[in-house]
Amino acid sequence: MAKPSKVRMAEDATGKRTTYEEIEVGKDLGSFEWTVTEADIERQCVLDEHWHEWFVSDSPWGAAVAPPQIQSRPPRWLLGRTYNIRGVSYKHDFEYLKPIKAGQTLTISGKISDKYVKRNREFMRWETFAHNEDGELVFSASRVQCMDIIERNAPREGVGVDGGPKPERI
Amino acid sequence: MAIITEDTPIGYALPQVSRKLDVGLNQVKTNDGQLDTIHTNAEAAAREGLSEPIAIGSRIFGVIPRMMMICFDEGWVVGGKGSVVTRRPAGIDDLITAKGYVKSKTVETEDKLRIECEVWVETDKGVKVMVGQCSGLVARTAP
Numbered sequence: 001m002a003k004p005s006k007v008r009m010a011e012d013a014t015g016k017r018t019t020y021e022e023i024e025v026g027k028d029l030g031s032f033e034w035t036v037t038e039a040d041i042e043r044q045c046v047l048d049e050h051w052h053e054w055f056v057s058d059s060p061w062g063a064a065v066a067p068p069q070i071q072s073r074p075p076r077w078l079l080g081r082t083y084n085i086r087g088v089s090y091k092h093d094f095e096y097l098k099p100i101k102a103g104q105t106l107t108i109s110g111k112i113s114d115k116y117v118k119r120n121r122e123f124m125r126w127e128t129f130a131h132n133e134d135g136e137l138v139f140s141a142s143r144v145q146c147m148d149i150i151e152r153n154a155p156r157e158g159v160g161v162d163g164g165p166k167p168e169r170i
Numbered sequence: 171m172a173i174i175t176e177d178t179p180i181g182y183a184l185p186q187v188s189r190k191l192d193v194g195l196n197q198v199k200t201n202d203g204q205l206d207t208i209h210t211n212a213e214a215a216a217r218e219g220l221s222e223p224i225a226i227g228s229r230i231f232g233v234i235p236r237m238m239m240i241c242f243d244e245g246w247v248v249g250g251k252g253s254v255v256t257r258r259p260a261g262i263d264d265l266i267t268a269k270g271y272v273k274s275k276t277v278e279t280e281d282k283l284r285i286e287c288e289v290w291v292e293t294d295k296g297v298k299v300m301v302g303q304c305s306g307l308v309a310r311t312a313p
Contacts, residue, residue, distance in 0.1 A: 002216035009217055048232035049189050052239060060244055068247050069235040072228045086208070086218060089227035089256055096250040150219040161214035162207040166198060 008148045008156040009086065014163030018083040019156065020122040020147060023115045029082050029126065031109035032168075034074055036066060038102040040170040044070040047170070065099040071139045073170055074108045075128035079145070080165035087164075090123060091144035098138040106130040106138055113142070122147040172243040174272070176283050176308050184270040184287060187237040191225050191264050198226075209262060224259035225266075230291055230300050233268035237289070242306030249282070254289070254302030265294040273303070283310040 009017055041064065045051050050067050059065045071094065079085065100106070107130065114125040128141045148154075173185070197204045208215040208223060215223045231254060238246045260266055270289035278284040284305050291300040 002213050004215075004219045004221050005217045006219075008219075047195060047229065048236065050232065050236045050239070054247070059247075061247075065247060067235060067239075068250055069228070069232060072231065088208075088224070088259070091253070091255050092227075092231065093253040094251065096246070096248060099247050148219070158217055160217045161211060162205065162218070167205075 005150065005158055006154060007158045008150045008154050009158045009160035010156045012084070012086065012160035012163040014165045015084050017156070017160070018085050018164070020115065020124075020152070023083070023112060023124045025112050025115055027082070027112040029078050029110045029112065031107055032078070032081070033105050034108055034130075034168070035105045036070070036100055036102055040070065041066045041102055043170040059099070061099045061101070063101050065101055068096045068100075070100060070170065071096065071130065071141065074106075074130065075110065075126070075141045075143050076166055077168040078108055078110050078128055079126055083164060085124070085145055085147050085164040086160060086162055087145050087147040088149060089143065090146045093142040095140050097140070098132065098136060100138060104132060106132060117152065120151040120153065121149075122152050172241060172245060172308065174241040174285055174306065174308055176275070176310055178272055178285065180272055180274065182272040184237055184272070184289070185240050186267050186269050187233045187240070188265060188267040189233055191229060191260065191262055191266060193262055195229050220259070223262050225262050225264065227256055230256070230260050230266060233266055233291055234289055234300070234304060237268040237270060238287075238304050238306055241287070242285070242308065245307035249278075249284075249307035250304070252289075252302060252304035254300050254304070256300050258297055258299045260293055260299045266291050266299070267294075270304070277310065278307060281310050282307045
């Protein structure tokens with residue numbers, strides 16, 4: 001078993017790591033469109049072993065809907081388009097406002113809302129919003145990422161294996 | 171059929187939901203394979219300061235919406251809300267269990283109540299790895 005590193009990673013296979021100083025509070029993270037497929041819904045059911053008749057057949061909303069927690073992935077995709085932050089997920093606030101159906105295209109957008117230091121580690125918060133084709137808010141999420149598990153006074157000089165940007169798929 | 175209603179008492183223990191994690195559930199898929207991540211690869215984890223790979227946060231979280239769905243059904247899919255914090259990592263093959271209880275009730279609209287619950291996920295070693303609050307909506311009879 002490899003020994004845990006004492007230095008923070010400066011880069012990885014996806015490029016240079018974003019530093020705390022480079023995080024710009026208020027920065028618009030842009031937007032992208034996510035068309036939810038039946039395969040996405042099935043994959044989420046498999047990953048969470050979460051099966052319900054509403055996820056595979058009819059539901060009170062007139063068609064099958066996705067497990068609501070499918071909404072936990074797009075915020076990470078959004079962040080990865082602008083910043084390369086590995087770290088670990090720390091806090092997750094969310095609100096489910098409308099059901100998500102297969103075939104629906106959602107516009108995912110967001111911005112950086114905060115950064116702070118706690119217990120000698122660096123944290124950043126970003127907001128994510130998903131709107132449907134009619135411009136209605138479908139879900140919102142506010143996430144906090146601990147940028148490095150290693151404390152902030154450790155030099156940033158290593159080369160990591162894993163990076164922040166992730167494949168945009170469930 | 172949701173099991174929580176406006177008559178459910180404060181302190182009511184939510185039905186627990188358990189699952190066994192495994193390496194496959196912690197893989198991050200690409201179009202032609204999978205990535206080496208801190209969730210599957212010992213070297214990737216070590217370079218980030220970890221002594222071993224850790225479970226993906228959303229896999230740990232996943233038992234909470236299962237529990238909330240049993241409790242609220244429609245009132246979770248539309249109207250579900252939450253705030254959770256990861257306190258400790260979970261191992262990639264841990265047995266995890268979502269637990270919780272009803273904490274409070276607030277009027278959301280004329281015909282809906284919001285039922286707030288304390289929730290957490292613990293491992294089979296009794297370690298609370300995720301804690302927070304989640305809430306769902308239930309029908310409210312006219313006062």
